[in-house]
Amino acid sequence: MARVIEVDPEGLRGWIASARRTLSIESEAMAKLIAALDGSLGRAFAEAVRLIKNGAGRVVVTGMGKSGHIGRKIAATLASTGTPAFFVHPAEASHGDLGMIGRDDVIIMISNSGETAELHAILDYAKRFDVKIIGLTSRDQSTLASHSDVLLCLPDAREACPIGMAPTTSTLLQLAMGDALALALLEDRGFNATQFKTFHPGGLLGAALTHVRDCMHKPPRLPIVAPATPMAEALVIMTQKSFGCLGVVDDGGRLIGILTDGDLRRHMSRDLIDHAIEDVMTRKPHTVAPDTLASEALEHLNSTKITSLFVVDDEGKPVGLVHIHDLLRQGVR
Structure with missing residues (x-):
């Protein structure tokens, strides 16, 4: 006391x-x-x-x-x-x-x-x-x-x-x-900030200057499927990858949707597994670029009340995925 x-x-x-x-x-x-x-x-x-x-x-x-x-x-x-x-x-x-x-x-x-x-x-x-x-x-x-x-x-x-x-x-x-x-x-x-991080890799300064590309999960770890994937198959992949989400890409490899635990709850029905993932997914998902500061990504996750963000390149193709737990483990605030 x-x-x-x-x-x-x-x-x-x-x-x-x-x-x-x-x-x-x-x-x-x-x-x-x-x-x-x-x-x-x-x-x-x-x-x-x-x-x-x-x-x-x-x-x-x-x-x-x-x-x-x-x-x-x-x-x-x-x-x-x-x-x-x-x-x-x-x-x-x-x-x-x-x-x-x-x-x-x-x-x-x-x-x-x-x-x-x-x-x-x-x-x-x-x-x-x-x-x-x-x-x-x-x-x-x-x-x-x-x-x-x-x-x-x-x-x-x-x-x-x-x-x-x-x-x-x-x-x-x-x-x-x-x-x-x-x-x-x-x-x-x-x-610049990137050079500054070179001299400050540790502590809160290092964490604040970390970029998404430094802490994202990369292929083949990414949970990616095609729009026509049956929900029964999608759920198996979603469970195996353990990110709580699936990215959906078109024939050109561009991210067009995401399936999350929340989407599953909203669409829960007896015939859910009979649908294709494109019938259940959320279109136009939130994304970030690889050079986004990790602190900005964390702010985005908090403000939108989501737990994962796909990282996409200039063409909209997923190159990584960052989870809120990854950022917190890095000491990002």
């Missing part, structure tokens, strides 16, 4: 007021960042995108402390959206990890102050081997700024922390710039 926690109304109001102050300060900083893109930051941003796009190597992201945490996220976002990237911890770099950085790589170096001592080894290495550096800092007169080939200088904004010490607003702006870079590169290369 869950324990009920009593909250002091005065404390509750204070916490909410604190949250409002934090979000207000950070939203003001984001507005400054957006406005800065109309000036020198925008020109530098475009150059950073061009540098990464035209680079022959990978993107190496580095940063120390909270900037390092942001750097890991930026590297992960770049990699998952089609830009090869990885994170190098600056403290480990001088103990062998500098060898992970190639001459064709581009380094995104993050430091709010631009004076982080642990970054010096990577700075020296980059200058020695002419590895390009994109500096992400709030200080345009810093060491990082002076050594950057492209400087993304963030606008001056106060931390949301009431004592001005904990990195809050500054890390938010760093993360936002990383997202902006990743998505600008994504849009430039025309990265």
Whole structure:
């Protein structure tokens, strides 16, 4: 049984007021960042995108402390959206990890102050081997700024922390710039949902980007019969295939009807087995194309209150069948 926690109304109001102050300060900083893109930051941003796009190597992201945490996220976002990237911890770099950085790589170096001592080894290495550096800092007169080939200088904004010490607003702006870079590169290369699924095969993202062709049953598993098939024979096939339905195709192989458990109940009579399936079937059945997202197929099944959909090609010929249980097992929601 869950324990009920009593909250002091005065404390509750204070916490909410604190949250409002934090979000207000950070939203003001984001507005400054957006406005800065109309000036020198925008020109530098475009150059950073061009540098990464035209680079022959990978993107190496580095940063120390909270900037390092942001750097890991930026590297992960770049990699998952089609830009090869990885994170190098600056403290480990001088103990062998500098060898992970190639001459064709581009380094995104993050430091709010631009004076982080642990970054010096990577700075020296980059200058020695002419590895390009994109500096992400709030200080345009810093060491990082002076050594950057492209400087993304963030606008001056106060931390949301009431004592001005904990990195809050500054890390938010760093993360936002990383997202902006990743998505600008994504849009430039025309990265699509199919490519995105390649990097996200598991979990809810993978399931959401699954296509019907990835989870449909294919021939010879399909329950398909001709219009003149006697119901006695059709019922045997329907039972053997165990999908609860039968597809009916014409002489050209095009789907013209479907027989479901519901059709059987509606036409139940003493002489049902004496009929041909075309007398009982539902004409113009619901269908989907192979490249339909599985989530769309599930929505269609739910909205029409049916359990199976035939998958047809451009000519209307059945190439598969998807059952609602197949989609749920895939984790489609």
